Every structure is written in structure tokens, then in C-alpha cells.
Amino acid sequence: MEKYILTLDQGTTSSRAILFNHIGAIVSLAQKEFTQIYPKPGWVEHDPMEIWSSQASVITEAVLQKGVDRGQLAAIGITNQRETTIVWDRQTGAPVYNAIVWQDRRTAAVCDALKAKGKADLIQEKTGLIVDAYFSGTKIKWILDNVAGARSKAEKGELAFGTVDSWLIWNLTGGKLHITDVTNASRTMLFNIHTLKWDETLLSLLDIPAAMLPEVKSSSEVYGLTSGSLLGTQVPIAGIAGDQQSALFGHMCNKPGMVKNTYGTGCFMLMNIGSKPTLSKNNLITTIAWQIGNEVQYALEGSIFIAGAVVQWLRDELKMIVTAAEIEKFASAVPDTAGVYMVPAFAGLGAPHWNQDARGAIFGITRGANKDHFCRAALESIAYQTMDVLTAMQNDAGLEIRQLRVDGGATSNNLLLQFQADILKTEVLRPNITEITAIGAAYLAGLAVGFWENMEAIEKQWQVNRSFQPEGKDTEEKIKGWQRAVTAVKAWTSLE
Numbered sequence: 001m002e003k004y005i006l007t008l009d010q011g012t013t014s015s016r017a018i019l020f021n022h023i024g025a026i027v028s029l030a031q032k033e034f035t036q037i038y039p040k041p042g043w044v045e046h047d048p049m050e051i052w053s054s055q056a057s058v059i060t061e062a063v064l065q066k067g068v069d070r071g072q073l074a075a076i077g078i079t080n081q082r083e084t085t086i087v088w089d090r091q092t093g094a095p096v097y098n099a100i101v102w103q104d105r106r107t108a109a110v111c112d113a114l115k116a117k118g119k120a121d122l123i124q125e126k127t128g129l130i131v132d133a134y135f136s137g138t139k140i141k142w143i144l145d146n147v148a149g150a151r152s153k154a155e156k157g158e159l160a161f162g163t164v165d166s167w168l169i170w171n172l173t174g175g176k177l178h179i180t181d182v183t184n185a186s187r188t189m190l191f192n193i194h195t196l197k198w199d200e201t202l203l204s205l206l207d208i209p210a211a212m213l214p215e216v217k218s219s220s221e222v223y224g225l226t227s228g229s230l231l232g233t234q235v236p237i238a239g240i241a242g243d244q245q246s247a248l249f250g251h252m253c254n255k256p257g258m259v260k261n262t263y264g265t266g267c268f269m270l271m272n273i274g275s276k277p278t279l280s281k282n283n284l285i286t287t288i289a290w291q292i293g294n295e296v297q298y299a300l301e302g303s304i305f306i307a308g309a310v311v312q313w314l315r316d317e318l319k320m321i322v323t324a325a326e327i328e329k330f331a332s333a334v335p336d337t338a339g340v341y342m343v344p345a346f347a348g349l350g351a352p353h354w355n356q357d358a359r360g361a362i363f364g365i366t367r368g369a370n371k372d373h374f375c376r377a378a379l380e381s382i383a384y385q386t387m388d389v390l391t392a393m394q395n396d397a398g399l400e401i402r403q404l405r406v407d408g409g410a411t412s413n414n415l416l417l418q419f420q421a422d423i424l425k426t427e428v429l430r431p432n433i434t435e436i437t438a439i440g441a442a443y444l445a446g447l448a449v450g451f452w453e454n455m456e457a458i459e460k461q462w463q464v465n466r467s468f469q470p471e472g473k474d475t476e477e478k479i480k481g482w483q484r485a486v487t488a489v490k491a492w493t494s495l496e
């Protein structure tokens, strides 16, 4: 009987379950969207029970309803939206508050206060991160400060904190395992990326009791077995990685200098920097790429908060398009944006600008500007933001990046990828594997249980689907226009 690895890919907007076979092909896939909750401007929440129920239902669909025998499951790999913060009661398993999502800005003032106290350097030295509401630490603090009784329960060890991986594993194992892996821990602003331990100084700075934290594991090992209640059998859980690190692994960017960019809701560019956690001098973050055995690999990361989400905004809020894919047709109907620039800073600006208070803007509108120009400007904004991050990364690494491996929902858009290659003057490679994030976690799990023998056995599976080469266009003036637009957004934010 052929064996498979099951990946659970719990993303910001949907939960997926995917079965991969030995040659890395998808045997079965199920996906379910779930509710986005926006209680106030700048706040984004998920219902943790819906995260779990949507994940459980796609597991059932991908395995049982597609006629796969449970005995064919060699292992489970988990990959997840990162930073999103869940606190639950250890006794009842009930969350004490909704999940506070990575995009949520409610703790911006706490971050400003940390910076005003001069803590930014200390935090960056220990965690590799730039102080921002993006990361979990201040979100945990918010729950402890705002949910009645939460702090005293947490101090007594009655509450558990976890990122989404921990929450899924807690539920998959019937509350037996409270764990996370180093990649997810490195997104909390509480984890020391040098010692690979929770950092007591940071815990006391944010007033977070250590008793609520999960045990931190490597990204590839057998952590334990599922309880059997969902699948009717016990399956080893053997791989965990935050979704962007999982994508870096899935792209097989396993040598220093290799870079990937994932174009989903946001854009996340990661460069493998090897075994030393070098800090960025250009406003990027240093994060753990993965740990296999005792070997830890690090990455530089630039996170862009709004990428494919700007396409969703044109579809859902402005009603300019009916489907996300349709944007390409309108954007291709014009040769350029006719001077229109869109800066989709809906949730502030992430790397390399890190402006928590920035908000979106559209510039350069003339009487002739139409939907086609708006569509094109939206797509170009994704590429320009990526360019800003890549430039910072090149400056940090002191090298020219010659190849960008890409994945994510928006990479089906050829116009976007061609424009990206043109403004970066860099080759952009789209692989044949469409579910790169999920396959990264499958590889991590499969390596742990011997489903794949070693890296060499999986390296060959990454093949190019299409290569986008720079067409030698002069893009200097266009880029200057983008830079003016970003400068204007920042200026608007700072004006009284």
C-alpha cells in the first residue's frame, strides 16, 4: 500500500489538508475558508474553535472522504499562519479570547512604549525582531491585561498560550501535547534565537508568566501521536514550521544566499543565511529558518502585510473585479498605470519601512484614470513592495540576488511576475509544485520518519514551471514614482 504524508496548512484565510506521495505529487487536497472578524479598525481576530473545526473537517475530507486508507498515513506535518496568538484554559481546552491575528494592530501603543523606553536594541539582539505589534508577545500581554481573571489564572499555570501550530497539536492530541517549534517560537518576541530558549528578561519586560508557554522543539522529529478520535488511528506528528519557513524549505532554499518570496495575503521574502543569526542593518528581521537535529539554519525576512489582499480589496470592497484572477485581464488592457500609484498600507507598512500608523493611499489620479489603471497599480504595488525588501536584503547580505523563487496564490498572475522581474532585473522562477508551503512541512515530517531518506532525495523534486526573465525595460522613472508615493504616505501619517 502506497504511503503518504499529510500536511495541515492552517493559513490566514483558509485551512487546507493535503496528502503528498513519495514523488511529492498531491494525491488529495481539501480546503475551507473561515470567518475573518474585524471588531474595530485595525483589529483582526479568528475564532480558535473555527480554526480547529475547519482544519478537522478538511482532514476528514482529504483522507476519509477521498477513500484513502488510514494505514497509508506515514506522518503529519503542520504549517501555519505565524504570530497569531491563542490563549486557552488547560482544564477545559476553551479559548479565553479570540485568536488575535498577526495583522492586528491593537498593541501598537505598547510597542511604541517599548521603543520609547529604549528596549528596541535589546529585543532585536535577543530575538532578531523589530519591535512591532505584528509579533505575538504584545498580543499575549493584551489578553492577560484585558480578559477578566486571565492574568491570575496564567500565573497559576492554568492557561496555555500557543501560536496556531500549538493549538492544532493540543487538539489533535486531546490536550496531551503543548509544544511548538523553533520557527514559530522565533515569531513571539519572547524567544532567544541564540540560546533557543524562552527569554526571562523579555518575559518580565512584557509581564508574561513562563508557565503558559509551550515546550519548544525542533522542526523535524516525532513529537507524539494523534489521539485517534479524528482519524480513527494514531498518526505520528513529525514536522512543524511556520508557513513562510516551511515555504523556504519547500523551495529547497537550503544554502546561504537562496531567496524565496511567497505572494499570498501578504508577501514574505526569506533568504537563507546559514547557521549564524546575523542581525539586519536594513530593517529586516532575523528569524529561525528551521532546526533539523541539532542543526539550526537562520533566515533574513522581509514581511509585507498587504499583497494579494489588495486584490481582494478591489474585489470585495470596491467591486472592481469579480474574481482575483480577473485582475490580470484588466491590468493587461493598459500599457502602464498612467501615473497612478497605489500604496496599500492598510495595516501600516511592514519591512523595510516599519511604520505602524501608515494607512493606504492612491496617488496620481487624472480624469482619464480608470479601472484598468487601478488594477495595474494594485498589482504593481505588490511588486514594488517586494523590490523594497529585496533591496534591503541585498544591502544586508552585500551581494546581488540573481534569482527569486516564488510561490503563493498571486503567482498565477503572469503580468505580476513579469513586472517583478523587470523592476528587480532578476530572474523570477515559478516552480511546478503549486503547494510549496505545504510540501515544506511534508518534507520536514517525512525526513523525521524516514519516508524520505535525506535532503538529496527531495531536492530534485523542485522543478521550474516558468522562468520570468527581465526584459531590459527602463523602469527607473516608474520606481522613482513609487518611492515618492511611499514618502508621501509616511509624511501624511506624521502630519498633525
Ligand SMILES: Nc1ncnc2c1ncn2[C@@H]1O[C@H](COP(=O)(O)OP(=O)(O)O)[C@@H](O)[C@H]1O
Pocket (backbone or CB within 6 Å): 011, 012, 013, 014, 263, 264, 265, 266, 307, 308, 309, 310, 311, 312, 324, 325, 326, 327, 328, 408, 409, 410, 411, 412, 413
Ligand atoms: N490571479 C491572481 N492575481 C493576483 N492575485 C491573486 C490571484 N489569484 C489569487 N490572488 C491573491 O492571492 C491570495 C491568496 O493566496 P494564498 O497563497 O492562498 O494566500 P494565503 O495563504 O495568505 O491565504 C489572495 O489574497 C488573492 O487575492
Ligand SMILES: O=P(O)(O)OC[C@H](O)CO
Pocket (backbone or CB within 6 Å): 010, 011, 012, 013, 080, 081, 082, 083, 102, 242, 243, 244, 264, 265, 266, 303
Ligand atoms: O497565512 P499566510 O500565508 O497569509 O501567512 C501569514 C504569515 O505567516 C504571517 O506572518
